[in-house]
Amino acid sequence: MEIIMAFVIGFxxxxxxxxxxxxxxxxxxxxxxxxxxxxxxxxxxMGGLGGEAPPVLKEGAKTFADPLPQALILTAIVISFGVTAxxxxxxxxxxxxxxxxxxxxxxxxxxxx
Amino acid sequence: MRMNNFLLLPxxxxxxxxxxxxxxxxxxxxxxxxxxxxxGLALISAISLLIKVKNDGxxxxxxxxxxxxxxxxxxxxxxxxxxxxxxxxxxxxxVWYGFGSxxxxxxxxxxxxxxxxxxxxxxxxxxxxxxxxxFVFFEVLLMASYLLIVLGGEKGQLKGSxxxxxxxVISSALFVITVAFLYSVVGTLNxxxxxxxxxDINQPGIVTVIAVLFLMVFGLKAAIxxxxxxxxxxxxxxxxxxxxxxxxxxxKVGIYAITRTYxxxxxxxxxxxxxxxxxxxxxxxIAGCIGALAYHDVKLIIIYNIVIAVGVILFGVxxxxxxxxxxxxxxxxxxMLIKAALFMLIGIVIYITGTSxxxxxxxxxxxxxxxxxxxxxxAFGLAGIPPLSGFVGKLLIAQGxxxxxxxxxxxxxxxxxxxxxxxVIRIFLYAFWGEEKETTGTVDKKVYxxxxxxxxxxxxxxxxxxxxxxxxxxFMDDAAKLLSDxxxxxxxxxxxx
Numbered sequence: 105m106e107i108i109m110a111f112v113i114g115f116x117x118x119x120x121x122x123x124x125x126x127x128x129x130x131x132x133x134x135x136x137x138x139x140x141x142x143x144x145x146x147x148x149x150m151g152g153l154g155g156e157a158p159p160v161l162k163e164g165a166k167t168f169a170d171p172l173p174q175a176l177i178l179t180a181i182v183i184s185f186g187v188t189a190x191x192x193x194x195x196x197x198x199x200x201x202x203x204x205x206x207x208x209x210x211x212x213x214x215x216x217x
Numbered sequence: 218m219r220m221n222n223f224l225l226l227p228x229x230x231x232x233x234x235x236x237x238x239x240x241x242x243x244x245x246x247x248x249x250x251x252x253x254x255x256x257g258l259a260l261i262s263a264i265s266l267l268i269k270v271k272n273d274g275x276x277x278x279x280x281x282x283x284x285x286x287x288x289x290x291x292x293x294x295x296x297x298x299x300x301x302x303x304x305x306x307x308x309x310x311x312v313w314y315g316f317g318s319x320x321x322x323x324x325x326x327x328x329x330x331x332x333x334x335x336x337x338x339x340x341x342x343x344x345x346x347x348x349x350x351x352f353v354f355f356e357v358l359l360m361a362s363y364l365l366i367v368l369g370g371e372k373g374q375l376k377g378s379x380x381x382x383x384x385x386v387i388s389s390a391l392f393v394i395t396v397a398f399l400y401s402v403v404g405t406l407n408x409x410x411x412x413x414x415x416x417d418i419n420q421p422g423i424v425t426v427i428a429v430l431f432l433m434v435f436g437l438k439a440a441i442x443x444x445x446x447x448x449x450x451x452x453x454x455x456x457x458x459x460x461x462x463x464x465x466x467x468x469k470v471g472i473y474a475i476t477r478t479y480x481x482x483x484x485x486x487x488x489x490x491x492x493x494x495x496x497x498x499x500x501x502x503i504a505g506c507i508g509a510l511a512y513h514d515v516k517l518i519i520i521y522n523i524v525i526a527v528g529v530i531l532f533g534v535x536x537x538x539x540x541x542x543x544x545x546x547x548x549x550x551x552x553m554l555i556k557a558a559l560f561m562l563i564g565i566v567i568y569i570t571g572t573s574x575x576x577x578x579x580x581x582x583x584x585x586x587x588x589x590x591x592x593x594x595x596a597f598g599l600a601g602i603p604p605l606s607g608f609v610g611k612l613l614i615a616q617g618x619x620x621x622x623x624x625x626x627x628x629x630x631x632x633x634x635x636x637x638x639x640x641v642i643r644i645f646l647y648a649f650w651g652e653e654k655e656t657t658g659t660v661d662k663k664v665y666x667x668x669x670x671x672x673x674x675x676x677x678x679x680x681x682x683x684x685x686x687x688x689x690x691x692f693m694d695d696a697a698k699l700l701s702d703x704x705x706x707x708x709x710x711x712x713x714x
Contacts, residue, residue: 124387129379136386143393150401173400176349180393183356187389190363191382198375210376 109149116142129195129205133188140184144177151176223269224276224293226262227301228340231255235333242325252312252329256336260305263340267298271692275699275709277346285711286410292346292710295696296546300343300473303550306678307465307557308336310671314561315458317667318568323368323456331368334361335462342470346710348399349406351474352392355438359385362467365459366451377454384447388437395430402427409710412481412703420485428483428490432475432497439471441531442500445524449508453516457564460516464523465557469549472527476534476545480700481707487537495535499626501528502633509640513575515563515648518640519556522599525637526552532630533614541617543697547686548610554679555599555606559641561672562592566648568668569660575644580653588669589649591676596645598679600638606683607634 116138123135151173159171199205234255241247270276270293279288293301312332319328338358345351363385367378400406402423403414415424433444440448448468452460475494483490505524512518530552533545563573565588570578582589594605601607611634618627682689699705 124383132383136383136390139387139390140393143390143397146394147397147400150397152401172406173397176393176396176400179349179353183353183389184386186360187356187363187382187386190360191386194363194367194375194379194382197370198379201370201372201375207379210379 105153106149109145109153113142113145113149116145127206127208129199129207132207133191133195136191137184137188140180140188144180144184147173147177147180221276221278223262224266224278224291224344227259227266227305228291228337228344230259230262231333231336231340234258235330235337238330238333239327242327245321245324248324248329249312249316252332253309255333256305256308256312259336259340260302260309263298263302263305266293267302267692270295270298271695275706277710286405286407289350290346290407290409290710291344292408292706293344294699294706294709295692296473296476296699297343299546299550299692299696300469300553301340303553304336304339304343304466307553307675308332308462310561310675311458311461311465311557313671314461314564314668317664318564319456319458320369326368327364328368331361331365332462334358335365335466337361339466339470343473346408347406348408348411349396352389352396355392355470356389358467358470359389362463365462366455368459369456371454374454377451380447381451384437384451388434391430391437392434395427395434398423398430399427407710408477408481409707412707413711415482416485420483424483425486425489428478428486429493431478431483432490432494435471435474435478436497437471439468439475439527439531440501440524441497441527442504442524445501445504445527448524449517449520452520453514457560457567460520461557461560461564464520464560465553468523468527469553472530472534472549475531476700479534480537480542481703484537484703491535491537494531495623495626498528498532498535499629501525501531502630506633506636506640510636510643515566515573515575515644518575518644519559519563522559522637522640523556525633526556529611529614529630529633532626533610533617536614536617536621536623537701538617538621539697539701540613540620542700543693544610544613544615544617546610546693546696546700547613547689548607551598551606551610551679551682554675554682555595558595558672558675558679559599561668561675562588562595563644565665565668565672566592566644568665570648570654575647578648578654579651580649582649583653587673589645591673592649593645594680595676596638596641598676598683599641600634602638604684606679606686608683609686 120135120139123131151170157167157169159169276293277290279290281288335358338354341354363382403411436444502525505521508521509518530545530549533541567573598605598607601611615627615631
């Protein structure tokens with residue numbers, strides 16, 4: 105199972121890097137979304153996949169999944185959700201202001217002109 | 218069990234004031250006075266925390282009354298108490314300065330809540346004793362910094378902030394990945410417990426890989442070579458008070474995180490991790506010097522000086538002996554203060570001349586002699602001319618470097634001071650001496666004074682920091698002892714009380 109997860113994570117990272125390297129701002133944002141998905145799956149895998157067992161609920165449980173990675177993922181998902189939302193709004197605003205979503209046309213600062 | 222929630226005040230007070238400042242945004246008087254009040258209260262609690270840490274040793278609190286390695290622990294030791302106090306001290310002057318410099322539109326649109334939340338994040342990152350909690354506080358301060366850097370929505374700001382956010386999103390993902398790897402090896406998130414576990418397994422190769430990953434994650438924030446490329450253009454886009462806050466605080470959080478992980482966790486394979494850190498620190502100084510000398514834009518010159526300082530501090534950290542670490546702490550606090558002062562001075566120069574291009578300035582010395590002299594003091598302080606503030610730190614770093622046997626790189630650090638001096642004196646020569654040039658900006662005397670007074674006080678504080686370094690030494694001694702001997706931190710956090 106861990107091997108399959110490793111492939112899934114690797115594929116997500118690959119897609120994320122491909123998208124982030126493109127010129128369209130929207131593709132870049134989708135890329136960052138995929139990157140954080142990959143990172144979240146990685147936490148889950150690195151914490152050891154617990155199989156079907158539930159997290160510890162009471163004392164004396166024999167088999168259980170580690171609850172900590174799940175708590176970490178939840179936190180990380182919320183944060184990446186917020187950041188992605190902000191990033192999308194920023195992309196829309198800069199599309200209105202700069203009239204392009206091509207990142208290669210957004211080089212430099214105003215002082216360079 | 219005795220709980221000590223006191224150390225949370227410098228984090229909670231800005232957070233609380235940030236929340237209430239989100240209401241009534243159109244009322245400027247209320248926004249301004251409550252922002253100052255909030256930071257002032259937080260500063261008072263930070264100073265009393267500093268005194269308490271000095272007298273009673275390391276303070277800690279674990280949330281939810283969990284036993285230590287399981288709950289989230291907040292730890293206030295000498296290093297974090299000093300940094301928290303300096304952060305809040307700078308914030309007061311930045312906010313005060315902002316009254317004259319930031320536009321009213323920005324003030325009405327969540328500028329002050331942004332400042333409050335960034336302080337929450339920075340202070341939290343300095344105080345936390347849990348590696349995942351560090352990530353959360355990083356995100357808090359980053360979210361606030363996204364708001365502040367883009368606030369105003371000018372074209373240059375939008376361009377700069379897209380790069381800034383993209384870089385930080387990628388580095389946050391890397392941070393999560395690195396924490397996941399670390400968790401799979403040691404199975405704990407408490408920083409003291411991680412240190413114990415890594416010592417138990419004697420730092421195998423995988424942990425060294427994680428150390429390098431951490432260096433990449435925090436290096437992106439701290440702007441070390443070769444990861445500093447995003448910093449100049451992004452920072453230059455922000456208005457001056459925001460630039461001051463970012464330049465003085467944000468890279469320092471990265472430096473603090475590198476210092477903490479490299480003095481607490483990864484101390485068993487020094488010949489690899491710390492030599493790598495030293496090589497990168499030296500390369501960072503070279504890259505920063507090139508940038509600082511290459512540009513004619515005053516903002517960019519000072520921004521590249523941030524990069525140089527990052528190199529100097531991390532060089533001190535990489536030597537891993539008590540003297541160099543003490544120097545690094547001295548230099549870290551000095552750099553926070555002096556960079557804030559310099560950015561504020563540059564902001565006044567830009568306000569008067571209406572441009573940030575050195576070639577279009579000149580002859581300010583005739584009309585503004587006081588500004589010129591204070592700039593010169595700050596510039597000398599930055600270069601480390603005794604008895605000003607940069608001197609003690611650099612001396613100790615070089616001394617520690619010699620003691621650790623890195624002779625040539627220590628000499629290089631000292632020589633780089635000359636380039637730093639040259640880069641800031643260039644501003645003095647162009648802007649203050651020479652022919653008086655036509656200025657486009659109209660100077661309002663009242664605004665000028667609102668900008669000038671906090672700047673002068675901050676410059677005087679840096680002078681006091683240099684001249685009075687003897688009184689600060691006991692604090693720095695404690696901090697250096699703590700950094701050079703991880704067992705002090707570990708014992709204080711893990712012991713039952």
